[in-house]
Amino acid sequence: MYKILSYLLLFAFFSIGYPEPLKRGDPKQELEEYIENKKAEINPRYRLQYHVIPPVGWMNDPNGFSYYKGQYHLFYQFYPYDSVWGPMHWGHVTSPNLVDWTQQPTALLPEEEMCFSGSAVVDEDTMVLIYTGRLIINVEPFYNETQYLAFSDDGINFEKYEGNPVLTRAPNGSPDFRDPKVWKHGDYWYVVIGSKTEDERGRVLLYRSLDLISWDFLTVLGESSGTMGYMWECPDFFELNGRYVLLMSPQGLEPQGDRYKNTHQTGYIIGNFNYETFEFVPEVDFQEIDFGHDFYATQTSEHNGKRILIAWFGMWEVPHPEDVDGWAGAMTIFRELEMVGDRILMKPVEQMLTLREENVFSGTWSNEVLEFQKTGEIVFNGDLDNVIEILIEGKEGGDQVWIKWDPQTGKVSVNRSGEVRQVEWLPIDSRSWRLFIDSSSLELFCGEGEVVFSTRAYPNGDWKVTNLSPQILSVEAYKLRRSVPE
Ligand SMILES: *[C@@H]1O[C@H](CO)[C@@H](O)[C@H](O)[C@H]1NC(C)=O
Numbered sequence: 001m002y003k004i005l006s007y008l009l010l011f012a013f014f015s016i017g018y019p020e021p022l023k024r025g026d027p028k029q030e031l032e033e034y035i036e037n038k039k040a041e042i043n044p045r046y047r048l049q050y051h052v053i054p055p056v057g058w059m060n061d062p063n064g065f066s067y068y069k070g071q072y073h074l075f076y077q078f079y080p081y082d083s084v085w086g087p088m089h090w091g092h093v094t095s096p097n098l099v100d101w102t103q104q105p106t107a108l109l110p111e112e113e114m115c116f117s118g119s120a121v122v123d124e125d126t127m128v129l130i131y132t133g134r135l136i137i138n139v140e141p142f143y144n145e146t147q148y149l150a151f152s153d154d155g156i157n158f159e160k161y162e163g164n165p166v167l168t169r170a171p172n173g174s175p176d177f178r179d180p181k182v183w184k185h186g187d188y189w190y191v192v193i194g195s196k197t198e199d200e201r202g203r204v205l206l207y208r209s210l211d212l213i214s215w216d217f218l219t220v221l222g223e224s225s226g227t228m229g230y231m232w233e234c235p236d237f238f239e240l241n242g243r244y245v246l247l248m249s250p251q252g253l254e255p256q257g258d259r260y261k262n263t264h265q266t267g268y269i270i271g272n273f274n275y276e277t278f279e280f281v282p283e284v285d286f287q288e289i290d291f292g293h294d295f296y297a298t299q300t301s302e303h304n305g306k307r308i309l310i311a312w313f314g315m316w317e318v319p320h321p322e323d324v325d326g327w328a329g330a331m332t333i334f335r336e337l338e339m340v341g342d343r344i345l346m347k348p349v350e351q352m353l354t355l356r357e358e359n360v361f362s363g364t365w366s367n368e369v370l371e372f373q374k375t376g377e378i379v380f381n382g383d384l385d386n387v388i389e390i391l392i393e394g395k396e397g398g399d400q401v402w403i404k405w406d407p408q409t410g411k412v413s414v415n416r417s418g419e420v421r422q423v424e425w426l427p428i429d430s431r432s433w434r435l436f437i438d439s440s441s442l443e444l445f446c447g448e449g450e451v452v453f454s455t456r457a458y459p460n461g462d463w464k465v466t467n468l469s470p471q472i473l474s475v476e477a478y479k480l481r482r483s484v485p486e
């Protein structure tokens with residue numbers, strides 16, 4: 001869901017209608033056949049091998065990340081008919097373990113409403129999706145966002161609720177009213193919804209319900225004082241190691257030095273919360289949760305006491321070079337969250353270890369070039385009193401990415417062909433680096449996950465990785481196996 005883009009596309013929809021396939025018979029069946037046929041046309045060169053990607057077409061926000069009947073479920077904003085944003089569907093994948101993913105039939109198709117972002121909960125034996133239905137209307141601002149429900153008894157086939165919409169209006173009447181994230185506490189369901197004030201300050205609204213259908217507005221959980229952006233998208237609210245976290249994706253932050261250099265940001269405010277008064281008292285200012293070039297619209301889910309995060313491995317208003325290949329967009333790898341001091345640490349889920357297929361290099365690393373095909377995991381260590389610098393590039397050209405530790409500034413930087421993202425790194429304990437590369441992406445985890453960068457990068461041919469540091473590093477490098485459909 002994206003405001004400016006929608007404005008631009010709005011008039012196109014009015015005048016020429018959506019590009020849709022012929023409607024013969026069952027639209028869901030037609031769509032699956034379309035996807036199956038269209039897959040044959042995709043150019044595989046940049047297809048990621050262990051990240052969730054769309055079978056064809058466009059992907060953005062993760063939705064409905066949940067656990068139901070023995071499987072993890074992940075849905076995503078999906079437009080099957082082109083590799084650019086269009087009227088939103090919910091794509092769907094499932095996994096027993098957060099690394100091996102199976103494609104499922106598209107869960108929600110747009111009808112009167114586009115199916116914008118939302119979440120999923122399990123109510124007794126039923127899986128319930130709660131999403132924003134966006135209607136195009138003919139008065140300003142030409143869209144209307146309300147909250148819809150859909151139900152499933154098998155986690156595969158979804159029926160939209162006949163009484164939709166169930167939540168129709170922000171208390172101030174703002175038309176921006178989207179991305180419901182629902183959880184249960186005691187007898188009540190709670191939901192946070194992204195919105196804004198009349199004077200364009202991002203805010204998050206809190207409601208509760210006994211039945212997911214009838215909702216009472218409780219409070220404004222958080223709000224920009226004026227410097228924190230015009231819209232807060234994709235809010236999430238949860239307890240982590242005894243503290244409360246408001247995680248969201250604010251739009252419109254001004255760049256400040258190294259910070260907020262992407263089109264839009266994702267980060268969190270740590271605070272205290274009381275379920276009696278519904279008051280969230282911020283204790284630590286907003287911090288970005290990932291420092292890479294392509295990371296937005298996070299969603300978390302808790303299962304077995306672990307809080308797991310997933311994000312769109314993408315960004316608005318930047319090139320998506322795979323779009324000419326018939327697809328665009330991806331998910332990051334899944335990360336486990338932990339609160340230490342006043343920050344959240346992000347680590348790859350432990351099941352990522354099961355992707356290691358072959359140890360391709362082990363021992364001391366001076367200036368050898370490590371070669372990979374499409375995938376790799378490189379764990380390395382060096383002396384932080386000295387510079388560390390690694391170059392990741394295509395064997396036949398394309399993007400070049402320099403990863404660097406500078407002991408003078410205490411910063412880690414990721415420089416993708418001249419676009420630099422950097423941040424200070426204060427290791428808690430481990431000084432190890434863990435770098436994941438896939439066909440057109442890299443994810444760097446420093447230490448215990450104090451600092452993480454997620455960046456798409458597009459090599460020509462396979463990858464090669466060179467140690468440019470003025471020191472010898474120790475390294476373990478692995479080839480990773482495929483764990484998502486081709
Ligand atoms: C938006 O949709 C809701 C629910 O259908 C309706 O009550 C409301 O009047 C609509 N708002 C506008 C501006 O059309």
Ligand SMILES: *[C@@H]1O[C@H](CO)[C@@H](O)[C@H](O)[C@H]1NC(C)=O
Nearest residue numbers: 402413415416417418419420
């Ligand atoms: C980033 O990389 C470019 C080469 O693409 C180089 O010219 C530039 O100096 C680098 N910037 C930093 C801060 O390292």
